[in-house]
Amino acid sequence: MRSSWADSVTNSAADTAAAGSSANNGAGSTSRPARTSYVPPHLRNRPPSSEPPAPAHSGTSVSNDRPGYGVPPSGNRWGGPRSDLGRSGFGGGGRLGGGGGGSGWNNRAGGWDRGKEREANPFGDDVDAEPAFNEQENTGINFDAYEDIPVETSGENVPPPVNTFAEIDLGEALNQNIKRCKYVKPTPVQRHAIPISLAGRDLMACAQTGSGKTAAFCFPIISGIMNGQFAQRPHGARTVYPLALILSPTRELSCQIHEEARKFSYQTGVRVVVAYGGAPINQQLRDLERGVDILVATPGRLVDLLERARVSLQMIRYLALDEADRMLDMGFEPQIRKIVEQMDMPPRGVRQTMLFSATFPKEIQRLASDFLSNYIFLAVGRVGSSTDLIVQRVEFVLESDKRSHLMDLLHAQRANGTHGKQALTLVFVETKKGADSLEHWLCMNGFPATTIHGDRTQQEREQALRSFKSGNTPILVATDVAARGLDIPHVAHVVNFDLPNDIDDYVHRIGRTGRAGKTGLATAFFNENNSSLARALSELMQEANQEVPAWLSRYAARSSYGGGRNRRTGGRFGGRDFRRDAAAAFSRGGGGTDYYGGNISSGGAYGSNPGGYGGAYTSAWD
């Protein structure tokens, strides 16, 4: 069984600690001479690590002029005092070794290519060979618009945002990977969320679809694991002890997060493993046995692994829930509660918990606060900006006319040339059966389509997604399994063939287009059956400066409050900390009392609407 980097550094850390330089309570501080110490079986057979475990950014300047908010000596919850209140001793105390030798993280490939195997290059061979087409991919984000993003934060002592990756001391290896990913500047959610996470704080973050949330929680986790000193994880038996857990609601999303996290952690020695259902468990078990620092998983398979005692959550320092509102809704909440509260995971306040989603209904926030400790709420709206970049259309289409109407759209697209490899069409339907039958019908009518839904085998699902992404099958018919999080470049058109019942689901679905600065089109087929959505939909479209058909407004006016469980309150920028409302309710109209030290900042986007989200323009995102 191989182990991961965090284990091996702990061994070295013990040596360093013996030299008396570490303030942290790292691994056993007994003094042992280097390398003559006991080497656990899983670490034997490795060439001795001769270089000191000195971090690249050895101790030096945090290029941040705000005292008190520098990059903390990570692992702060474990290695030192909680950093969220009165912090001290930031100057890199707790960093490993004083070796000023500037040996970078990337010098120490953490056992990866020292062993038999070499870490596969997650960037592929074509990193630099990619034509300009992909070059646009990551640089195409409309950064100018970033200056105008409304941002709301609340909570105690909110660390200020950064403007560049360089301001954050993420370490050489991670910086390299950021370059390889062609990330030039942090996105707004990254600018705010990364300093918050690096400060060790719990976080509830709302940020638009396609705005870089994955990196926002991965970077601090990876950096924390690299910098942290962790007690030697138990070994033996067949149980593994990841340091970080990332949960997501669908298998494909977990895969995607895993792929991204692998890029971010390339040559850092931090090991990322994914586990999800529908796939043979044996390969996943083998992957785990080779060592895991970050485990990405769907809930069901994780519970399975926990019950088999193949995974223990005892050493979890970081817990991230992607699509957190989904993870805590009725379908998932019991499982999540079991994983987080009834297994062996350290309690909140001990681990660091981060929740991310584009939408965060108030009642889910209330639930979520069970898992958080003194957290910061962050809402970043109108990124670059998805809603602006998505043109939303609603058409009145009778149930019986939907197919022919879709056919008209597809023919028009074909005529336009907006069809094919670089203009994919994603069609959402309500049911799995409906997905199959629509797919069949499309194929019969000369439109190559495939489908993804929960009745298909995992192999079929993944094949469908690949075929769609590659443009081989430029039409994908999907249930809500594909509504959230999936990053599929070149989706030019999202068709809500059947509208969802909940406006948040609509938000996530249309967010499959208009990503990373690209424009997109979203067309919805509306009829009587959707009248409960009319009001929320029309409000949403208004907020996004979309043209609302008169007939929809009439529906909206007629229909009672609907739009699913969470009505948007007054059409404001939805990203709002429910604690504020709660506090306001308690303080009985205190109005100005900013109990939680809230802090609203915005650029020019608001124009004459100082500090408020109550104006005509707001965002869909909550």
Added chain:
DNA sequence: AAAAAAT
């Protein structure tokens, strides 16, 4: 009522 998530 549907979808997702373990076997």
